[in-house]
Amino acid sequence: MKKKVLVTGCAGFIGSNLVDRLLKEKYFVYGIDNFRTGKRSFLNDSFKNKNFLFIKENLLNKNKLIKIFNKNIDIIFHFAANADVRYGYLRPLNDLNYNIIVTSNVLEAMRINKIKKIVFCSTGSVYGETNEIPTPENASFPIQTSMYGASKLSCEGLIQAYSEAYNIKSYIFRFVSILGPRYTHGHIVDFYNKLKKNKKRLKVLGNGLQKKSYLHVYDCVDAILKVINCKTTKIVNTFNLGTEEFISVNQSIKIITKYLKLQPKLEYTGGKSGWIGDVPFILLDIKKIKKLGWKPSFSIKDSILSTLNYLTKK
Ligand SMILES: NC(=O)c1ccc[n+]([C@@H]2O[C@H](COP(=O)([O-])OP(=O)(O)OC[C@H]3O[C@@H](n4cnc5c(N)ncnc54)[C@H](O)[C@@H]3O)[C@@H](O)[C@H]2O)c1
Numbered sequence: 023m024k025k026k027v028l029v030t031g032c033a034g035f036i037g038s039n040l041v042d043r044l045l046k047e048k049y050f051v052y053g054i055d056n057f058r059t060g061k062r063s064f065l066n067d068s069f070k071n072k073n074f075l076f077i078k079e080n081l082l083n084k085n086k087l088i089k090i091f092n093k094n095i096d097i098i099f100h101f102a103a104n105a106d107v108r109y110g111y112l113r114p115l116n117d118l119n120y121n122i123i124v125t126s127n128v129l130e131a132m133r134i135n136k137i138k139k140i141v142f143c144s145t146g147s148v149y150g151e152t153n154e155i156p157t158p159e160n161a162s163f164p165i166q167t168s169m170y171g172a173s174k175l176s177c178e179g180l181i182q183a184y185s186e187a188y189n190i191k192s193y194i195f196r197f198v199s200i201l202g203p204r205y206t207h208g209h210i211v212d213f214y215n216k217l218k219k220n221k222k223r224l225k226v227l228g229n230g231l232q233k234k235s236y237l238h239v240y241d242c243v244d245a246i247l248k249v250i251n252c253k254t255t256k257i258v259n260t261f262n263l264g265t266e267e268f269i270s271v272n273q274s275i276k277i278i279t280k281y282l283k284l285q286p287k288l289e290y291t292g293g294k295s296g297w298i299g300d301v302p303f304i305l306l307d308i309k310k311i312k313k314l315g316w317k318p319s320f321s322i323k324d325s326i327l328s329t330l331n332y333l334t335k336k
Pocket of ligand 1: 030031032033034035036037054055056057058059060061079080081082100101102103104105120124143144145146197198199200201206
């Protein structure tokens with residue numbers, strides 16, 4: 023029998039790429055989204071597949087979720103979130119509602135329907151401005167620097183507690199920023215849109231020296247499926263997902279402007295961070311997942327180029 027899985031945030035950037043892959047692997051997929059940031063068009067191919075069933079619902083509606091989850095589902099892939107880090111300090115209730123309350127609702131609906139596996143998208147932002155670089159999963163991270171990171175850490179705590187109390191196996195993935203087809207938010211689309219409006223000048227948030235690691239969405243989805251298909255006796259399983267490379271914002275800009283054949287004048291807003299919560303150096307230690315036989319197939323440069331190809335063709 024085909025495994026039945028449910029993907030929250032199925033119309034989002036990463037969620038829709040995951041749905042494509044799950045359908046390819048012959049899972050039966052229920053997808054939930056309310057198109058808050060996701061796009062119907064990302065599901066165009068999935069709508070044609072008889073193994074996909076879409077449910078338009080707001081995950082804040084707990085009673086509806088409890089009914090929807092009553093379908094003998096094997097795994098919940100909880101990808102819905104407020105994935106926007108930058109504006110968290112302007113709209114802090116978004117992180118509370120769309121990350122913490124929504125995750126609590128998902129866990130309650132799982133408990134009531136006796137669903138025993140959850141995959142959760144966390145973030146490298148939970149490490150804040152750690153001094154331990156590359157940062158391993160067991161690094162200490164005493165200070166949170168973004169509402170987003172703080173809310174994801176709260177979600178991780180809730181998931182761990184539900185896992186222990188109700189024997190729910192959980193897989194928590196802390197990602198670096200993800201790139202590739204259907205990319206909708208982050209520095210590349212930001213620079214791309216600014217350069218479309220003005221080819222001669224480019225405003226850069228911060229001093230351009232921030233160092234970041236990125237992962238291609240195909241590698242991200244691949245890593246998740248690799249981990250959940252490995253036998254583990256642990257109830258809570260936490261993995262970093264990233265590459266072993268990093269790149270400065272200035273180097274990213276060089277790749278983007280060369281691709282677009284532009285030479286804009288760069289104007290820096292200054293400071294080591296571009297905005298509140300922008301981590302100046304993020305590089306995750308990925309030894310733990312590499313031991314399972316996974317490694318990224320895209321370099322950061324190739325991930326940036328793949329994103330630019332998508333943005334120019336869409
Ligand atoms: N993109 C990245 O670089 C990145 C990095 C680290 C972690 N993550 C995490 O990965 C997951 C997916 O991120 P993404 O980049 O695809 O974001 P996204 O915004 O493209 O996708 C999120 C999806 O969730 C849906 N959604 C949000 N609130 C909802 C609600 N209340 N009810 C129903 N649907 C709702 C949105 O409509 C959207 O389709 C998120 O949990 C995000 O925090 C993303």
